[in-house]
Amino acid sequence: MKRYLIIGATSAIARACAREWLQAAAGHPTERPSFFLVGRDAKRLDQTAADLQARGARAVTTQTCEVADVATHPALLASALQALGHFDVVLIAYGSLPDQAACERNPSVALEQFAINATSVIALLTLIARHMEGQMQGTLAVITSVAGDRGRPSNYLYGSAKAAVSTFCEGLRARLFQTGVQVIDIRPGFVDTPMTEALDLPRRLVATPEQVAARIVRGVRRKRDVLYVPAFWFLIMTLIRAIPGVAFKRLKL
Amino acid sequence: MKTTLLSWGRYPHFPQTPHGVPWRSELPERFTRLRTLHKTTLAFGNGRSYGDSCLAASDQVLSMRRLDRFIAVDWERGLLQAEAGVTLAEILSLCVPHGWFLRVTPGTRFATLGGAIANDVHGKNHHRKGTFGCHVERFGLLRSGEGALVCSAQEHPELYAATIGGLGLTGIIEWAEIRLERIRSSRIDQVTQRFGSLAEFFALSEELDRVHEFSVAWIDCVAKGAATGRGVYMAGDFATRGGLQVETSRVLSVPVVPPVSLVNRLSLRVFNEAYWRKAPERRTLKPGGYAPFFYPLDGILHWNRIYGRRGFQQYQCVIPWDDAEAVMSALLQAIAVTGAGSFLAVLKRFGDAVSPGLLSFPRPGVTLALDFPNQRGLEEGLFRRLDAIVREANGRLFPAKDAHMSPADFRQGYPEWERLEALRDPALQSRFWRRVTR
Numbered sequence: 001m002k003r004y005l006i007i008g009a010t011s012a013i014a015r016a017c018a019r020e021w022l023q024a025a026a027g028h029p030t031e032r033p034s035f036f037l038v039g040r041d042a043k044r045l046d047q048t049a050a051d052l053q054a055r056g057a058r059a060v061t062t063q064t065c066e067v068a069d070v071a072t073h074p075a076l077l078a079s080a081l082q083a084l085g086h087f088d089v090v091l092i093a094y095g096s097l098p099d100q101a102a103c104e105r106n107p108s109v110a111l112e113q114f115a116i117n118a119t120s121v122i123a124l125l126t127l128i129a130r131h132m133e134g135q136m137q138g139t140l141a142v143i144t145s146v147a148g149d150r151g152r153p154s155n156y157l158y159g160s161a162k163a164a165v166s167t168f169c170e171g172l173r174a175r176l177f178q179t180g181v182q183v184i185d186i187r188p189g190f191v192d193t194p195m196t197e198a199l200d201l202p203r204r205l206v207a208t209p210e211q212v213a214a215r216i217v218r219g220v221r222r223k224r225d226v227l228y229v230p231a232f233w234f235l236i237m238t239l240i241r242a243i244p245g246v247a248f249k250r251l252k253l
Numbered sequence: 254m255k256t257t258l259l260s261w262g263r264y265p266h267f268p269q270t271p272h273g274v275p276w277r278s279e280l281p282e283r284f285t286r287l288r289t290l291h292k293t294t295l296a297f298g299n300g301r302s303y304g305d306s307c308l309a310a311s312d313q314v315l316s317m318r319r320l321d322r323f324i325a326v327d328w329e330r331g332l333l334q335a336e337a338g339v340t341l342a343e344i345l346s347l348c349v350p351h352g353w354f355l356r357v358t359p360g361t362r363f364a365t366l367g368g369a370i371a372n373d374v375h376g377k378n379h380h381r382k383g384t385f386g387c388h389v390e391r392f393g394l395l396r397s398g399e400g401a402l403v404c405s406a407q408e409h410p411e412l413y414a415a416t417i418g419g420l421g422l423t424g425i426i427e428w429a430e431i432r433l434e435r436i437r438s439s440r441i442d443q444v445t446q447r448f449g450s451l452a453e454f455f456a457l458s459e460e461l462d463r464v465h466e467f468s469v470a471w472i473d474c475v476a477k478g479a480a481t482g483r484g485v486y487m488a489g490d491f492a493t494r495g496g497l498q499v500e501t502s503r504v505l506s507v508p509v510v511p512p513v514s515l516v517n518r519l520s521l522r523v524f525n526e527a528y529w530r531k532a533p534e535r536r537t538l539k540p541g542g543y544a545p546f547f548y549p550l551d552g553i554l555h556w557n558r559i560y561g562r563r564g565f566q567q568y569q570c571v572i573p574w575d576d577a578e579a580v581m582s583a584l585l586q587a588i589a590v591t592g593a594g595s596f597l598a599v600l601k602r603f604g605d606a607v608s609p610g611l612l613s614f615p616r617p618g619v620t621l622a623l624d625f626p627n628q629r630g631l632e633e634g635l636f637r638r639l640d641a642i643v644r645e646a647n648g649r650l651f652p653a654k655d656a657h658m659s660p661a662d663f664r665q666g667y668p669e670w671e672r673l674e675a676l677r678d679p680a681l682q683s684r685f686w687r688r689v690t691r
Contacts, residue, residue: 012275027350043278047322054323054335055347194275194319200255 001058002033003084007067007124008094009037010044012193013143015051016213017091022055024217032058036080038065039094059083067094068115070123077127089220090128091141092121097195103157110157117161122168129172132181139182139220142169146187146228149237152253162187166226173225182223188212189233258314261557262303263510263564264627265656267684269297269308271316277336277427280320280395284425284680287313288397293682296425298365299340302372303567304656306420306685315425317367323347324428331433332390337367337426342501342551349499353433354491354543356388360599362548367426372653373418373610375603377467377489377547383606384613386417392429397680401427406609415676418610420652422677422686440495441467441546443539444488447532451482451582458486458602466490467546469601473525474585474594474623475518482585484600485532489546500544506554514561514626518592525596550597560626565595568636569614569622569651570643571603577619580646584621587638593631598623611669614651622654632657652685663689 004021006014018035025031035057039045045062052060061083065076080087098113125140132138147155148162166185173183190196190206212229219227228234243251257268272294274283287294295309296317308314320338327333328351333344341355342362348354359374368374373386382388391405394416402424404413416423444465448454454470462468465488472484550556557565572580581600588594598621605617625631636657643650649666650658664670674690 044276047277047324050324051322054326194273197273198255203256 001031002088003036003086004033005036005038005080005084005087005090005128007038007065007090007092008143009035009062010039010041010048011093011095012195012209013188013191013212013216014091014093015048016209017093017216018048018052018057019055020210020213020217021089022052022057026056032056034059034084035061036083037062038067038076038080040064040066067120067124068112070120073124073127077131081131086135087128087132087138089139089141090132091143092124093143095143095145095195098155098157100155100157113157114161117158118164121165125165125168125172129176129181133176133179135181137180139184139223140169140172140176141184141186141216141220143186143188143216144169146189146233146237148187150240150243150248150253154253184219184224185226186216186219186229187227187233187237188229189236258297258300258316259564260304260307260656261301262566262627262656263557263560263562264566265305265308265684266564267305267308267312269312269314271297271314273316273319274338275319277320277322280315280425280427281400283315284395284397287315288680293680295681295683296337296367296371296421298338298368299363301361301364301368303654304652304685305688306372306652306655306683307368308684310682310684310687317365317425320427328353331435332430333433334428334430335366336428337365337370337392339366340364341366341369346499346501348433349436349439350497352436352497354436354439356432356434357382357385358547359385360548361551362544363551366429366431367421370417370426370429371419371421373608373613373615374653375615377469377601379606379615380462380468380602380604381466381606383604384418384608384610384615386608386610386613387606388432389417389609390430390432392416393427394424395427396424396678398678412676414609415611415673417608418613419673419676420612420683420686422673422681422683424678424681436491436497438492438495439497439500439543440492440540441489441543442492443541443546444536445485445533445539446536447483447485447529447534449480449483451578451585454482454484454486454600455578461486461488462602464488469599471528472585472598472600472621472623473529474588474598475522475525475592476529477586477589481582481589482600483529484598485529487546491543492540495540498542500542504552507556507558510558511561514563514565514628515559516565516595516624516626521592521594521596528596560595560624563627565624565626566631566636566656567622567624567654568639569620569654570639570648571614571616571618571620571651572643572646572648573616573618576646580642580648581619581621583642584639587642588623588635591635593625593628593635595624595626612652612667612673614649614653616649618648620651622651652689655685658689660689660691 049060103110145162147159291311297314317338320336324334468488
């Protein structure tokens with residue numbers, strides 16, 4: 001029976017992952033997983049919890065939290081530990097899609113968005129990593145983005161925040177390697193979620209949260225390091241990373 | 254992601270702009286915003302209605318598909334409560350391993366729970382279990398005036414009755430609680446036998462419907478003369494052993510919309526002849542899975558695309574018992590003369606279970622359903638002749654499949670329509686309703 005701590009549990013990708021984990025355990029009554037769900041909105045958390053409960057979760061505990069307020073993190077971790085005992089998988093799935101133009105006009109908006117997407121994640125990871133180190137097992141799965149691979153004029157605030165988390169994860173992975181704790185950096189491309197509802201995205205490149213979740217769950221099981229989701233983004237990003245800086249700055253991406 | 258939606262028949266061509274509803278608790282706010290901006294809207298599920306009953310008059314729909322959460326299940330009593338955007342396939346994935354099935358299922362498992370109620374869908378066991386609406390314990394209904402209501406046979410019984418088969422016009426169905434059917438195995442023991450004429454169908458159905466839980470017949474709609482109405486009778490029951498297995502196989506997909514329909518006189522004639530010949534002449538019992546039995550077409554994703562850019566229309570009518578055989582024969586002859594139609598033609602005898610639904614389609618009698626590639630003259634020619642026969646026989650058409658019914662035929666077939674109109678939420682309007690109540 002696996003125990004999952006999900007921070008940003010009401011995001012479309014996180015919910016799909018939780019369902020996928022339940023599906024994987026279906027038919028094995030002794031394997032029914034437990035969840036500790038963290039999100040901002042109590043109503044959304046309740047709706048998510050009821051769904052997972054109906055789908056066969058052993059226990060679902062919810063807690064609201066404003067993750068940008070780093071001071072709340074220790075208490076959050078303590079109640080999650082009290083509910084679950086230990087963590088098999090910690091999934092960090094929250095984030096925001098900042099308005100790049102607003103970030104360019106106003107430094108405080110830029111820093112606020114950076115705090116949500118980067119510094120608060122780093123703070124959480126630091127805290128959770130210390131606990132996981134003691135556990136000597138488990139997986140830290142962090143959702144970043146393909147946007148972190150290159151700074152693009154259209155969303156470099158978001159991109160730089162994700163890049164910070166990715167690089168942090170790379171170092172953390174190496175540090176925890178000897179302890180048996182796995183750190184997975186999950187980099188999704190375009191996903192059809194409420195976050196991208198208003199965007200005009202190239203249809204063929206857009207994945208559903210369910211497709212993304214299936215790959216994440218497989219990646220967690222196989223203890224991968226970096227996971228592009230769907231896989232074809234690895235190819236796209238390899239090409240994009242290969243564009244020399246002199247040319248890249250002239251592209252309006 | 255920006256996109257537009259069409260109904261299953263891809264006709265009439267009124268692309269709908271979806272407005273997603275990611276959370277049940279946020280439905281009131283989204284509904285209010287939409288009706289402030291566009292006056293009226295309509296809930297859109299998974300787009301399995303064929304004609305214009307799922308298209309908003311304003312072309313701005315509340316997309317309910319993201320409301321796909323379960324709320325509560327009681328495995329002891331077989332009660333399931335879920336949000337309206339959950340598909341029947343998702344319900345089955347959850348229930349089958351626990352030994353439960355839908356009491357009534359239509360021919361696709363990709364319809365949503367809300368859509369199944371709004372169209373009061375029926376299935377192969379209508380003669381035993383009635384419609385989907387017969388097994389709906391209660392549901393949450395959001396109305397622009399009254400807000401959120403819980404409707405059941407006891408609470409707000411008028412709205413309960415009007416919403417079942419109410420085409421989504423009485424309010425937004427937020428969630429529903431349904432009663433499930435106990436199964437010991439998810440396998441189906443299927444009985445198959447081909448028949449050479451309409452009279453043989455009526456005899457078979459008379460004899461076998463009473464012994465089997467499920468029954469339906471495939472009809473060769475191009476067969477003429479003495480062979481008119483030949484087809485294959487299929488009946489079945491849940492097996493008592495064989496395990497509880499969720500079936501999700503999706504093998505094929507139609508990737509693009511071809512410029513013209515792939516269903517034409519030649520392909521139809523060849524297929525129908527082969528299909529009829531392949532079916533056993535004598536009564537044959539064979540076990541199989543539930544998916545090929547209930548959902549033969551769900552195995553081909555986007556099968557509606559084979560009819561090309563112009564799309565297709567389904568014609569589904571019910572003819573009262575009294576002279577059903579003669580009327581069916583007249584309908585099939587009228588169709589066979591034109592050589593039109595499609596592989597998918599279905600004949601089924603309805604039972605006399607009464608649905609709580611005000612505008613429920615099924616009534617005691619026989620129903621015929623078949624698809625036609627959309628082409629010029631279809632409505633003015635063949636459909637007009639079929640409509641006349643149905644009208645004469647006091648039959649009626651199924652709104653969920655319809656894109657052509659005249660206001661006069663609608664009012665004759667559904668005399669209760671004015672009661673639904675009186676209960677309709679003024680903020681909800683469909684292209685179908687506006688067309689037939691004009």
